[in-house]
Amino acid sequence: MSPSQSVVSTFQRRLLVWYARHGRDLPWRRTRVPYRVLVSEIMLQQTQVERVVPKYRQFLRAYPTLRALAAADVGDVRRLWYPLGYNIRPVRLHAIARETLARYGGRLPDDGDALRALPGIGRYTAGAVLSFAFGRDAAVLDTNVRRVLGRVFFGPRRLRRLRGDSRLWALAESLVPRGRGYDFNQALMDFGATWCTARRPRCAPCPLRRVCATFPAHARRRRGAES
DNA sequence: AATACGGGGTG
DNA sequence: CACCCAGTATT
Structure with a gap:
């Protein structure tokens, strides 16, 4: 019905x-850069906005671009993530950066199935990236x-x-x-x-x-x- | 369908 | 102390 x-x-x-x-007025609403949107959405998984804001800024200072993240040591990325929790997230985000560089020339795909094939991206995050980064009505x-x-x-x-x-x-x-x-x-x-x-x-x-x-x-x- | 996975905040 | 939080992957 x-x-x-x-x-x-x-x-x-x-x-x-x-x-x-x-x-x-949230920091990730001031950009449409897919990488930045993705970072925010991964951080926001089961994590409250107020706790994400400072870590989001800190993370982007350390890894301003998808290429910078791909080039980073995954252990460093993990340490920077603390104490957000669900600590598999930074590992998967790092893997997304490397996979995107290898398979898509460093551009996140604007396709739901392709996004969901990346580690740590489920139905919610795919929809968020599509609508917030690519302006789709997902x-x-x-x-x-x-x-x-x-x-x-x-x-x-x-x-x-x-x-x-x-x-x-x-x-x-x-x-x-x-x-x-x-x-x-x-x-x-x-x-x-x-x-x-x-x-x-x-x-x-x-x-x-x-x-x-x-x-x-x-x-x-x-x-x-x-x- | 149920569970593991963090850690911090609230009433 | 129980519940909640911009979920995902695995059983």
């Missing part, structure tokens, strides 16, 4: 308006988008019954407005990270509450006894 066209366009429009007003589904779409389009009960992410991926892909993949995906993630948060979502001032399948539940709970 897919949402009506009017709900979809309302969702898209209101989210983009929200983003224009409340979107964060979808992303991370923990933020999963929560936002789950709440708005499925609601608390139906979300629990979802098996796997295939429905959410299909929904995410159907929502991306033509030509607005970059802004829409950034907006969705910013909204999940700062507004439609896991704990204590800001429902009262939410621009999407009129189309949100979960808002009634929150309102009900608020009348009851939640802090």
Whole structure:
């Protein structure tokens, strides 16, 4: 069951308006260089934005280009990564740099399957690179988008019954407005990270509450006894 | 479908 | 202490 066209366009429009007003100014939004976008996305895997920002700057100072990273010692790259965690990530990122140099002449491929064939790049990161570096209308589904779409389009009960992410991926892909993949995906993630948060979502001032399948539940709970 | 993989932050 | 965080790869 897919949402009506009017709900979809309302969702898209209101989210983009929200983003224009409340979107964060993050370092990786100031570049479209694929290598830099990739570095940010690998760092952001299961790692909060505030912890990534300083390490992102430090990493790019040390390895400003994909070629510089490819030429580096992988042990040095690993040490620079600490304490971000998931320490296989820098090893795979380093491998991506070398493989990209060897197979693609040093240019990251603007193709989902080719990106996903690289180590450490899954469906989310491929979508992020496609939309944020190459301006494609590809979808992303991370923990933020999963929560936002789950709440708005499925609601608390139906979300629990979802098996796997295939429905959410299909929904995410159907929502991306033509030509607005970059802004829409950034907006969705910013909204999940700062507004439609896991704990204590800001429902009262939410621009999407009129189309949100979960808002009634929150309102009900608020009348009851939640802090 | 379930689990391993880091480390830091929050209520 | 339990849960959360711009996921991916392997069982």
